[in-house]
Amino acid sequence: MGNSYAGQLKSARFEEALHNSIEASLRCSSVVPRPIFSQLYLDPDQPPFLPEDVKPKVEELDKELVHRYSQNGNLDFSTNQTVNEMEDEEEDEDMSDSSSPPIPYSQKPAPEGSCTTDGFCQAGKDLRLVSLCMEQIDIPAGFLLVGAKSPNLPEHILVCAVDKRFLPDDHGKNALLGFSGNCIGCGERGFRYFTEFSNHINLKLTTQPKKQKHLKYYLVRSSQGVLSKGPLICWKECRSRQSSAASLSAKPNPSVSPSTTPEGGSANGYKSGFTQTDVANGNANGGRNNALSSTVSRPTPHSTSPSPGCAAGDQASMSSSGPPKKRHRGWSPGSPVPPPGLAVPVPTIRPSTRTEPLLSVPVPQSMLTGILQPQPIPAGETVIVPENLLNNSGVRPVILIGYGTLPYFYGNVGDIVVSPLLVNCYKIPQLENKDLELLGLSSSQLLSVENMILLTIQYLVQLVTTSEFLKEISYELITGKVSFLASHFKNTSLGDDLDKLLEKMLQQRGESVIIPFNGDVSECVSSQEAIAMVSTQEPDLDVDTFQIYQPQLTVARKLLSQVCAIADSGNQSLDLGHFSKVDFIVIVPRSEVLVQQTLQRIRQSGVLVDLGLEENGTAYQRAEKYVVRLDNEIQTKFEVFMRRVKQNPYTLFVLVHDNAHVDLTSAISSSLSHGEPNHGLADRVINCREVLEAFNLLVLQVSSFPYALQTQQSRISSCNEVHWIQSDTVDDAASEDKLYFGLNEYSKSLQWGVTSPLLRCDETFEKMVNTLLERYPRLHSMVIRCYLLIQQYSQALMALTTMASLRDHSTPETLSIMDDLITSPGKDKNGCGHMLVIRVPSVQLAMLAKERLQEVRDKLGLQYRFEILLGNPASELTVAKHFVTRLKAWRGNEQDDWIPRTYQDLEGLPCIVILTGKDPLGETFPRSLKYCDLRLIDSSYLTRTALEQEVGLACCYVSKEAIRGPIVALDLSEKEQEKANGSENDSDELLIDLDRPQSNSSAVTGTSGSLADNGVSSSSAADKSQKQAPSLNFQAVAHSSVDEGTYSSFTARESLKQECDSLGNQMASSTTPKLSSVSAVSQPFQWPAQSAKDSKALRAALPRIVILSKAAYCLLSSQKNGNLPSSSSLLPHADVSWLSSLRPLLHKDMSSEEQSQFYRQWTAARQHHADFSNQAEASGARNFHPRRLLLTGPPQVGKTGSYLQFLRILFRMLIRLLEVDVYDEEEINADHTENSEITQSSNDHWPDIEIFSKISFDLSVHDPKYRNISPVYTEQLSRVKQETRKETKSEEPKKRETVSMMLTKYAAYNTFHHCEQCHQYMDINPAAQVSDSTLHAFTFSSSMLGEEVQLHFIIPKSKENHFVFSKQGKHLESMRLPLVSDKNLNAVKSPIFTPSSGRHEHGLLNLYHAMEGISHLHLLVVKEYEMPLYRKYWPNHIMLVLPGMFNNAGVGAARFLIKELSYHNLELERNRLEELGVKRQCVWPFIVVMDDSCVLWNMHSLHEQSSQSLEPGGFSKNVSLKSVLQHIEATPKIVHYAILGVQKWNSKLNTRKAKAPFSRCHVRDFILLNIDLTQNVQYDLNRYFCEDVDFNLRTNSSGLLICRFNNFSVMKKHIQVGGQKDFVVKPKIMVSDSVAPIMPLQYVCAPDSEHTLLAAPSQFLLEKFLQHATYKLFPKAIHNFKNPVLAIDCYLNIGLEVAICYISSRPHSVNVNCEGVFFSGLLLYLCDSFVGADLLKRFRFLKGATLCVICQDRSSLRQTIVRLELEDEWQFRLRDEFQTANSSDDEPLYFLTGRHI
Secondary structure: OOOOOOOOOOOOHHHHHHHHHHHHHHHOOOOOOOOHHHHHHOOOOOOOEEOOOEEOOOOOOOOHHHHHHHHHOOEEOOOOOOOOOOOOHHHHOOOOOOOOOOOOOOOOOOOOOOOOOOOEOOOOOEOEHHHHOOOOOOOOOOEEEEEEEEOOEEEEEEEEEEEHHHOOOOOOOOOOOOOOEEOOOOOOOOEOOHHHHHHHOOOOOOOOOOHHHHEEEEEEEOOOOOEEEEEEOOOOOOOOOOOOOOOOEEOOOOOOOOOOOHHHOOOOOOOOOOOOOOOOOOHHHHOOEOOOOOOOOOOOOOOOOOOOOOOOOOOEEOOOOOOOOOOOOOOOOOOOOOOOOOOOOOOOOOOOOOOOOHHHOOOOOOOOOOOOOOOOOOOOOEEEEOOOHHHHHOOOOEEEOOOOOOOEEEEOHHHOEEEOHHHHOOOOOOOOHHHHHHOOOOHHHOOOHHHHHHHHHHHHHHOOOHHHHHHHHHHHHHOOOOHHHHHHOOEOOOOOEHHHHHHHHHHHHOOEEEOOOOOOOOOEEEHHHHHHOOOOOOOOOOOOOOOOOHHHHHHHHHHHHHHHHHHHOOOOOOOHHHOOEEEEEEEEOOOHHHHHHHHHHHHHHOHHHHOOOOOOOOHHHHHHHHEEEOOOOHHHHHHHHHHHHHHOOOEEEEEEEOOOOOOOEOHHHHHHHOOOOOOOHHHHHHOOHHHHHOOOEEEEEEEOOHHHHOOOOOOOOHHHEEEOOOOOOHHHHOOOOEEEEOHHHHHHHOOOOOOOOOEEEOHHHHHHHHHHHHHOOOOOHHHHHHHHHHHHHHHHHHHHHOOHHHHHHOOHHHHHHHHHHHHOHHHOOOOOOOEEEEEOOOHHHHHHHHHHHHHHHHHOOOOOOOEEEEEOOOOOOOOOHHHHHHHHHHHOOOOOOOOOOOHHHHOOOOEEEEEOOOOOOOOOOOOOEEEEEEOOOOHHHOOHHHHHHHHHHHOEEEEHHHHHOOOOOOOOOHHHHHHHHHOOOHHHHHOOOOOOOOOOOOOOOOOOOOHHHHOOOOHHHHHHHHHOOOOOOHHHHHHHHHOOOOOOOOOOOOOOOOOHHHHOOOOOOOOOOOOOHHHHHHOOOOOOOOOOOOOOOOOOOOOOEEEEOHHHHHHHHOOOOOEOOHHHHOOOOOOEEEOOOOOOOOEOOOOHHHHHHHHHHHEEEOOOEOOOOOOOOOOOOOOOOOOEEEEEOOOOOOHHHHHHHHHHHHHHHHHHHOEEEEEOOOOOOHHHOOOOOOOOOOOOOOOOHHHHOOOOOEOOOOOHHHOOOOOEOOHHHHOOOHHHOOOOOOOOOOOOOEEEEEOOOOOOEOOOOOOOOOHHHHOOOOOOOHHHOEEEEEEEEEOOOOEEEEEEEEEOHHHHHHEEEOOOOOOEEEEOOOEOOOOOOOEOOOOEEEEOOOOOOOOOOEOOOOOOOOEOOEEEEEOHHHHHHHHHHOOOOEEEEOOHHHOOOOHHHHHHHHHHHHHHHHHHHHHHHHHOOOOHHHEOOEEEEEOOOEEEEEEEEOOOOOOOOOOOOOEEEEEOHHHHHHHHHOOOOHHHOOEEEEEEOOOOOOOOOOOOOEEOEOOOOEEEEEOOOOOOOOOOOOOOOOHHHHHHHHHHHOOOOEEEEEEEEEEEEOOOOOOOOOOOOOEOOOOOOOOOOOOHHHHEEOOOOOOOOEOOOHHHHHHHHHHHOHHHHOHHHOOOOOOOEEEEOOOOOOOOOOOEEEEOOOOOOOOOOOOOOEEEEEEEEOOOOOOOHHHHOOOEEEEEEEEEEEEOOHHHHHHHHHHOOHHHOEEEEEEEEEEEOOOHHHOOOEEEEEEEO
8 A cells, every 4th residue: 555654656767757847836936837647657767557547639628628627526436337348459559659749530521511520410409418419309219318428528518319139138149240329409310330330420530430448328217317428338349469479467466355336336356456468569669568556545745765676476477479569559669668567455444335426535536546657648638447456456546627728538447436536626817906815815926726736636645534544554463464574574774684693682581581680681690589579668669649730720710710611691591590410421532541540539539528518538430431532332331421411300410531533533424434333423423402401401612722623613612612821921821830731832842952852853763764765666654663663662672681782773762762762760779660652553564562561571681671552442451460569669659559551650660661552541641651653653743643642652741841941852862962961052941941942052953962873871881970070060951861760750748628619729839949040050960869868869750851753743843934834835624624725824823713714614514524514504603502602721731630520610600699698797786775574475476566666666787787987875875884885996897797598499590590480481472672662651649859750660560460461551650569458479569679789790689589470569779870781680579769969869769759659659559449449548658678788587496495405496497478468467457567677687686585576676777667657757768878877866756666577687798799788989080000099088178278179979978977986076075975965856876986866857766865964965967947046946955065966058057156145055156167178069068067056
């Protein structure tokens, strides 16, 4: 099949011609490039092909050919039978040499006036099949319709009627000589000669007309009556004759077996290979060589073999006996006899039955493979398709139309397919300049179509699919084709028999073996001693312990954030509030090591216990059910998992698909193609209907190479991609002691300018490979590479132990690796060493390598020195018993039955791991991995995913010092050490950085510098380097870090058992001292030797050394023009295709998010890709799975730990969603309360109004929210000792206490809650629009405002039943109210009003669950400017919109307007119902006013006592808002109560001493308000603070009853946003952006002063000023509760230190007893006419008491002073007048202070 992975050419001629053509095309745009087809076949100095392959030139093909192909798709010549046409003697005479011009056939001229148009007969009638296919053609009995081919119309078939007696039967026999036919065009009959007939139908032949040559097909009618091309006419047996004089034959290759048959049919009986016979005597002299027909193969790059000569074992016989017969013109007696072409058949490949285009397997050179001596075929000539083409190849070759004219194919044309797919790729639409600018192109940069085709062919030559090359290698091994290669490697490079040498060495050594460790390779011990050797001390192994580091935590949070975004998207695809638990399953590719590795991390992370899935004791064993691998058993395990998903609807399951890029084959495609048994399993699982529809299942796909998941058909929304965080500079990770070293870092490291780079190419090895490819051209290059690699390692082992003469015959790279591998254990007292990974994709080759290397190792006595392991994904690790013993001794605490199950378990073990399998599958290697040998990874890996997967093996975290410190050379020879010591520029090279430009002192090289010429250092050199102390210790660094194995890891620190959010500052700190770059240059730097006893060795984790093939190295090392490495320009994955050849480039600055968008725009899934079926809808919308996420990050960066942490914090978040922080504060001012002797029985459910009305009102405020307000004066307060009041001047409010509570089914929710039960309550009908809500104005007059007020209702259609409209249905008349006597268990009577501001998302406005889903009337009261936001988030709620004048008002305005509106509505409803016969007093007068932070309600039993406890107390249970309201609404004589409420919850309620079930005291937050009784008591609409305290005092002083139900409590949620928040007080005119904060004492100023005016409401400024001006305004009242400040008709907070005595001026009001009280101050706030001079004269004041009179303006202030006769007792000064610091436009408030005389 060739020398590369998919079968490269046996000759370099194709690549040479291709290269020349491309170069010529690109250099000259004005000259049409010479087609590659012509370059390969029109070389005049090459010998000819076989005689059957070429016919004389006919005419140029019609120019419509390419156009028709591009319109109609493939021109398929396939038939269901194989035809072998052997031409007769007359045809043979035309087989002239290409050097002789063909003699034209003299055709009889057409009669004058006849039609000569091609496709028409001479009578002018159309004969083309395309024109006649629908016509009914009458033909005589015994005649058949057949198709003739005209050389001038190759795309057309001409319809003829021929007597079937002159046509052959199905076996190619029994055809009469001669001809009899009719013209079906004009109807002329009786043509007896084919020559005459061909003239009539205008065939215009240039050769002798023959029916066998030009009558090609039978024509048949389809079931629809369409005439179409049928099977080929079989002329097989017609008059062929043998050459008696000479024969040229090529014997068939015995290794070829037609084991598979074309098109699913049976083999046609032809033997493999072919036998050629010729009619002419000595035809070899003048004939052409038989064209080798080979399989449709996948071309690959870097074909390094020149045109080979005859292959061994394939001799061709040739004889010549004189000149040819007369009809063979062009023979020259002096012509040299050309060497014959060789038949080199290749293995057949089972044809694919997929329906996708054949181009999906690129085959541009399918006809070329195996042609050893290309021969010219002029464009337009006829080319015979050999009879045995299909048999030899196994599939039909595809001829891709490219540039130039196709030859005319003749013979078994059914065996080939001509396809326009290639040329169709270049149908680039005409782009305007602006479009080109977007792509970064100009019109002059666009390549011509022919140039693009040539470039594509070059690329296709290099492209391959891995699975097919592995099959080819397997075939070569099974059939024994490698036997002659194996025999080549039986000898050493010196010519000695390798096996005999090894036996000799074994005999010389006897029973002894090389010492396992702590000794040189020259030291030997007995086998028993070697087995018994164990480490004397526990080494400082670099074993990773599971930790979550900051980047992983950040990515986990990003994942969580995206899950929340899905839940918040509004499409109801995920309801996080529905779940209380998290469960998961991890699906991994078929790798036993990966399964064990994932299990280990799950166990170490403790996630199973943290999620509550398993108990601590059983979690280890039960972890296995959470990891499933994609093999034949997955179906059963997955069905069990899906049953768990269905049976646990309240558990959120997460299906983690790790390494999601590994198997992308669709289940359908896999079953149709009979592909690998495990292909398509991921599609069956991930994309099955059950997974897509499960509402409680998230799919998280994880991949380091996600490119094939990011196509136009991707099932994952780009919004749901979570990308690893970018760390652009080293400084970004200053807090981490290790940095990630990935693909980009490896590419950048080539610019460091060091002599021993991390990425290397073994040039010597590559030269050896090229030499072998020339010698063995028919073997796959990977086979050759593997055999050579085995020999190299074998000879290196021998050279380093017994045969030093072999040193010069091993490549320096190989020798250096093996030297390090076998000497490092010898220098270690415990036997620690390095790991070498050799990547061998073919399992058979890997097993061969392991067996051979083990044999060499054992015979050399090194079996106890290092281990050789086969890393096969399908099997577990198998480690020799003595090495397991050593590993256990190192670990110290492992159990007796412990065995290594992952590669990380091999930490420190000197070993070679031969890693096999199609792809690496994400396995993590230990820190002791030092070398990755990827020399077998050649041109088969020319997709980005395939190549980066391989190099990803070397990616790891490295010590920061390895990047920024003096680590430059990781492996140095003695010569390099000398160079390092003597170099003047070494100081520059020591300071390396990831982004450092190329050093001026040394060129970037892919080889090991001088290693290639000077060999490698012996082990003694390393020892010497440790004893020296040169100026810069360059080599000391290298050898201490490399030879001593100084690798480090993340040291185990604290395990992750804390709250996820507390991890940010607890990440690992560096375990090594930071090395400044200055000190590294200015003074010697040397890491301590490992043998140092006084201190622990400083260990650094270093990047791995990667040895690449030339092809891979070139792709990774070419970082040009600011672009990514060339690997990023490759096709991202073999399962996707580019959408256009004209596309922008990927740039190095592109983030992974931008690369994702690029691939989504420019790639499409192929037909066998699992996403291929996910086509866009007709509207263009993409079909994304809403609950699917993609986590992408570089290989080995820590994605597993990140998604395990995500599971943990997802669970915590669900718990947090089920929890709520509620205020937990005990009541204040308990000592201010006067004990009432009148109490009611604790067994009563409702208050008895007769008893309750006798209870005195508790004036003291007990709400802990008001701990910093002025206490209300009571007689009890006056007795409180003053010294207990501590002065507090803290400006910062004390943080309020909260506690986390679990939400119950009766909770109120915010907009983030979604569930099936309440989504219709929350959201408007999807079919309806927001505009279905109607806006209604509601106008009423207010005596307080002195004008009409217009409010607006926004009423959804579904809520209109709660309102009364006019008969026309447009005018809102009133809101319906029930009757007092109504009793409906499925409703509450009171409308619920909730004022809300700034909490459109966070306000608890969803009362569906709190109301148990029953009917209720809920109105949101919002400010005008916030209405759009609230309407967006709560479209199904009734809105009451306050007038715009209240946009800046406080909460008092909202409560005032609610009450005013409700009373006006009550009157309207009374009028309406009165007309219906209902008494006015029977209309329900209550409303509920409830804060938007009320979350839960509880019922308390204060009388029951636990039988086990003698302490007082009771129990509480959560109840619904519905039950609380219905209970309170059922209160007897309820209409006699003004306000009813409940107490505020705190955790001490149940443990406190039992108290009365009902209290007459302040209530707030959640109240039932009797708007009828409180008609004349108003909220102060101007107030921002304490409006409810003020209102309660007004209500009580009016003699009305306020009742608090103590057997109910409400929990208030701590909401951090919105609500009644302080204004940010700023100057009205900003002079500069940075202004010092303005203190509350600056909120007032003298009138007409030049004080800075502020942009804030005057009332707000006043209230804030009063809170902080206590010492200035009322100095006599400070801490003097016996002498309070008298406040008439108002309560204002004037500071915690001052008590306020509230007195109502209204007649018959109820006031506190003030007899004998001397007041320390007087506060008059906007007093009305009820306040008079006589009232004030009733009160007595201390001498020096202070006065504060507040009025709306200066005029009313003066009038009030006069009206109240204040100047009689109070002294005023001019400077004591103040105003709030507003401009006159903002209506400032004025106040005057004075002193009592």
